[in-house]
Amino acid sequence: MNETYPRGADTASSGPTSGERHGKPGDPGLPRPVLDRFASRLHGRLILPQDPDYEPSRALWNGLINRRPALVARCRDDDDVVASVNFARDNGLPLAVRGGGHGVAGHAVCDSGLVVDLSEMTDTDVDPEGSTAHAQGGCTLGDLDRATQRYGLAAPVGVVSATGIAGLTLSGGMGWLRRKYGLSCDNLVSARLVTADGNLLTASGSENQDLFWAIRGGGGNFGVVTSFDYRLHPVGPRVFLCNVYYPLERAGEVLRACERYVAEVPEEAAPLAVLGRIPRAEAFPAAVHGEPFVALLAVSLGTGEAAAEEGERTLRPLREVTEPLCDLSEVTAYTEAQRFLDEDYPNGRLYYWKSVNAPELSDKLIERLAEHAAAAPSPDSTIDVWYQGGAMARVGEEETAFANRGVPYLFGLEGNWDRETDSERNVAWVRDTFADLRHFSTGGVYLNFPGFLEEGEQLLREGYGGNYEPLSAVKAKYDPGNLFRFNANIQPTS
Secondary structure (H helix, E strand, O other), X not given: OOOOOOOOXXXXXXXXXXOOOOOOOOOOXXXXXXXXXXXXXXXXXXXXOOOOOHHHHHOOOOOOOOOOXXXXXXXXXXXXXXXXXXXXXXXXXXXXXXXOOOOOOOOOOOOOOEEEEOOOOOOEEEEOOOOEEEEEOOXXXXXXXXXXXXXXXXXXXXXXXXOEHHHHHHOOOOXXXXXXXXXXXXXXXXXXXXXXXXXXXEEEOOOOHHHHHHHOOOOOOOOEEXXXXXXXXXXXXXXXXXXXXEEHHHHHHHHHHHHHHHHHOOOXXXXXXXXXXXOOOOOOOHHHOOOEEEEEEEEOOOEOOOHHHHHXXXXXXXXXXXXXXXXXXXXXXXXXXXXXXXXXXXXXXXXEEEEEEEOOOOHHHHHHHHHHHHHOOOOOOEEEEEEOOOHHHHOOOOOOOXXXXXXXXXXXXXXXXXXXXXXXXXXXXXXXXXXXHHHHOOOOOOOOOOOOOOOOHHHHHHHHHHHHHHHHHHHHHHOOOOOOOOXXXXXOOO
């Protein structure tokens, strides 16, 4: 696609501010000596549009995004990030921040501006005795998982290993551990970040507490987070992965059974239901290729030698709801369980997502979920049902910036397709499904699945809930000029 967004998208969070330079995409409008002086101050590299690695440096996981930044600062350390923030601010350049580059809305790259690229800042350090991990801002979930699993520990992160820890954590962070140990942001002990004035600050329970509150759910609005310190929990190294597929026509029965399971068992599992079509892949029996399904996915959370066997018993009810199309459940390493969805989300595919919260699973709502899933124009698109509650809901609504904690169900509406000529139909399916399911919602979205916020400020405020105004005040303190605006953007209080 030639457009950065589907038509009309994201007008709430991508508008220019006063002092911003304008020119053709990729043109910084700055003299070469100015760029040379900036490059000489970096320990990493400054990438320009004429450089051979420019095209890869601007490419994102979501192939729907096509932006041409003027400069990419591939940072190696905190000093590089400080220099980059100061350079963008002092020269009136739009500033985007790239961690893992996996955000579906593509905010990690901007037109005609500077991208602060953290992709080479991937050091990790685990303290097994203190059950904490330090990870730089360019780390992916896979980087963190590999480091922590050496000690049989894990941080609560997401479910696709190529995702960056930064964007995930700053806007919440939901994964297989959410019901037992909470969200990624709930397990954040401290963070280091560069604010709009170029200061490198520590945010924690004892330092810059307002900033620490804000970055746990407020997204990238407050600075460039260069490192995260997480609380770890005993998980693995072997776990049981529930991965069972039922006929879509049994969606009511399956979703209700999962609902009862979540209500009856301890917080040993955080199931995810997926409505879609069986891929034409070798992992699935050929007889069921293309069949509409409702799947139940979950990972057991025990630790030690007997953990996988105990996990199989714990998750067995999810595999015995009715006759499945196929059951690919297995004992596996926790790191492999964290990667088993990766193949569904390859780099360069076209993605357009939205999300909807719901207070209950009514019969009518389940019927509409199944109808919309069956109507998806792409066989790779899905509707995901996240069963919430547990530890993530026990944190008070105002204890962190993350909002809508008490809502028991989140629906992820995932338009995933490969050909640009199919974009209009797939975007329309997501938008139509979103508009219909909103009738069953009391409001709110998950800001890691925002898609493109065409709906403007109303939906943005729903995502932050009652925390929006306090967040706006923190924004005014640390970024009054809204330098960090390529995100689910909070306007600073006047």
